[in-house]
Amino acid sequence: MKIARVRGNVVSTINHPFFDGHRLLVCDVLDDSGAVGEKYVIAVDTVEAGPGDTVLLLDEGTSSRQIFGIASGPIRTTIVGIVDDWSSAAGESS
Amino acid sequence: MKIARVRGNVVSTINHPFFDGHRLLVCDVLDDSGAVGEKYVIAVDTVEAGPGDTVLLLDEGTSSRQIFGIASGPIRTTIVGIVDDWSSAAGESS
Amino acid sequence: MKIARVRGNVVSTINHPFFDGHRLLVCDVLDDSGAVGEKYVIAVDTVEAGPGDTVLLLDEGTSSRQIFGIASGPIRTTIVGIVDDWSSAAGESS
Amino acid sequence: MKIARVRGNVVSTINHPFFDGHRLLVCDVLDDSGAVGEKYVIAVDTVEAGPGDTVLLLDEGTSSRQIFGIASGPIRTTIVGIVDDWSSAAGESS
Amino acid sequence: MKIARVRGNVVSTINHPFFDGHRLLVCDVLDDSGAVGEKYVIAVDTVEAGPGDTVLLLDEGTSSRQIFGIASGPIRTTIVGIVDDWSSAAGESS
Known part of the structure; x- marks a missing residue:
C-alpha cells in the first residue's frame, strides 16, 4: 500500500458498465x-476523496472487488482511506 | 490502472486458441x-479501440477473464475504457 | 519478500472499517x-513491531488476509516477522 | 503481456517435479x-519456441496453470504465442 | 521467474508460526x-539450496503455498530449482 495525493478525475464515455456508478x-x-513523484495511478474512490486529499491506495484486485461487494469487476486499484498524517522522511509527522 | 495510447497491433499465427477471436x-x-513514455504493454481489446485512442488499462488476470465471461484464459492486461479527458500533470484537463 | 525498517505510523480517520483495529x-x-533506500511501503502490523525495528515484509493480499483469519479485507502488505540478523551485502551477518 | 525474444534455455537437475516435462x-x-533490453525472464514454453523467436509472454500464475490444465504447479511466466509482426516504436510494422 | 544466487540466511525469532520449520x-x-545485481529477495527454500548456489526463483504466493501442500501461509517467493547452467548474456552457456 502507498500514500498518494488526488490530482483530478478521468472522463470516459465508452467503457465497462462497472464504471458507470464509480x-x-x-x-x-x-x-x-x-512529495509528488513521477508516478501516477488511476484508482476507484471509496471514501469520497477529492483533489488535494492525501489518500491510502490499495493495489490489489481481489481486495478491491470485496470492498464493492461484487464477485467480479474490472478493478485493481482503490482508495481505501484519507490520510490525516504520516511519517514521511521529510519529518512532517511523528 | 494506467492511461495508455494505442500504437498498433500484434500479428501472431501460432498461439493459444483464446487469441483467435480477440x-x-x-x-x-x-x-x-x-506523454508517451518508454513503457509499452500488450493488451486485449474490449471497447473497439484503435490506433491513437487514449485508453484505460487494467492489468489483472482475474478481472480480465471475468470481462470475457470465461473461467480460464491466457489474459492479464485488458483495455476497459476509452478516455475522453483526464487530469495529466501537463494541465490538459481539470 | 523484502527486509524493511519501521519508520512510523499512518493516521487516518476516514477509512475502510478493517483498519479500525489494525x-x-x-x-x-x-x-x-x-541501508534505507528510497522506497517505502505502508504495511499492517502482526508482530507488535515499532519504529526502528528491522522486519520481514510480505507483499501479497491472499497471504495477508489468511494471517488475519478473514476471507475478505483491504490488505496487501503485512509485517510477518522481526529480523534479528540477515546477510546484507554490507557483511553485517553470515 | 510483453514481447520478448528467446535467448536459450535453463539446465536444472534438482528442481520441482513439474519441470521434468517442461x-x-x-x-x-x-x-x-x-530491441533487446536489459531485462530477462525465465518462462515455460507452450508453443515450441526456440532461440531467436519473437514471442508473447504472459506473466500470471493462474493463467499459466490453466494453460497446462493443472490446478497447482510452480509456474508464473509462460510463452503463449509466436509473434510474426508487431508495431514497435522503430516502425518495423503497421 | 528469475535466476538468483543464494547469499545467506535470515535470523528471525519473532515471526509467523509458518517460518518455524522453513x-x-x-x-x-x-x-x-x-552477475549479481542490486536487487535481493527473501525466499523460502524447497531444494536444500545453500550460499553460492544459482537457483530458480518463483515469485507467486499461490504456487508457493501449493508447493508446501498448504492452503494458507505467509509465503510469496520460493526457490524451486538449482540451476546448473543457463544462457546468460555473458555467454556462459549455450
Whole structure:
C-alpha cells in the first residue's frame, strides 16, 4: 500500500458498465519525502476523496472487488482511506 | 490502472486458441504529463479501440477473464475504457 | 519478500472499517547493503513491531488476509516477522 | 503481456517435479523500439519456441496453470504465442 | 521467474508460526549478464539450496503455498530449482 495525493478525475464515455456508478481518480503516488513523484495511478474512490486529499491506495484486485461487494469487476486499484498524517522522511509527522 | 495510447497491433499465427477471436493491441503507457513514455504493454481489446485512442488499462488476470465471461484464459492486461479527458500533470484537463 | 525498517505510523480517520483495529506502519524497504533506500511501503502490523525495528515484509493480499483469519479485507502488505540478523551485502551477518 | 525474444534455455537437475516435462527458456524482454533490453525472464514454453523467436509472454500464475490444465504447479511466466509482426516504436510494422 | 544466487540466511525469532520449520534465504537476483545485481529477495527454500548456489526463483504466493501442500501461509517467493547452467548474456552457456 502507498500514500498518494488526488490530482483530478478521468472522463470516459465508452467503457465497462462497472464504471458507470464509480468515480475514477488520477492519483500522484507520494515519494519517500512526502512529495509528488513521477508516478501516477488511476484508482476507484471509496471514501469520497477529492483533489488535494492525501489518500491510502490499495493495489490489489481481489481486495478491491470485496470492498464493492461484487464477485467480479474490472478493478485493481482503490482508495481505501484519507490520510490525516504520516511519517514521511521529510519529518512532517511523528 | 494506467492511461495508455494505442500504437498498433500484434500479428501472431501460432498461439493459444483464446487469441483467435480477440485483438491484441500494442499500447504505450502515458507518463505523468500525458506523454508517451518508454513503457509499452500488450493488451486485449474490449471497447473497439484503435490506433491513437487514449485508453484505460487494467492489468489483472482475474478481472480480465471475468470481462470475457470465461473461467480460464491466457489474459492479464485488458483495455476497459476509452478516455475522453483526464487530469495529466501537463494541465490538459481539470 | 523484502527486509524493511519501521519508520512510523499512518493516521487516518476516514477509512475502510478493517483498519479500525489494525495499525498501519510506514516501512522503509532496505536495499542490498542493508541501508534505507528510497522506497517505502505502508504495511499492517502482526508482530507488535515499532519504529526502528528491522522486519520481514510480505507483499501479497491472499497471504495477508489468511494471517488475519478473514476471507475478505483491504490488505496487501503485512509485517510477518522481526529480523534479528540477515546477510546484507554490507557483511553485517553470515 | 510483453514481447520478448528467446535467448536459450535453463539446465536444472534438482528442481520441482513439474519441470521434468517442461522446457524452461531464457527470454529477453524487448523494449519499446523492439530491441533487446536489459531485462530477462525465465518462462515455460507452450508453443515450441526456440532461440531467436519473437514471442508473447504472459506473466500470471493462474493463467499459466490453466494453460497446462493443472490446478497447482510452480509456474508464473509462460510463452503463449509466436509473434510474426508487431508495431514497435522503430516502425518495423503497421 | 528469475535466476538468483543464494547469499545467506535470515535470523528471525519473532515471526509467523509458518517460518518455524522453513529456512528463509537472502537471494541476489542475477542480471542479464549473469552477475549479481542490486536487487535481493527473501525466499523460502524447497531444494536444500545453500550460499553460492544459482537457483530458480518463483515469485507467486499461490504456487508457493501449493508447493508446501498448504492452503494458507505467509509465503510469496520460493526457490524451486538449482540451476546448473543457463544462457546468460555473458555467454556462459549455450
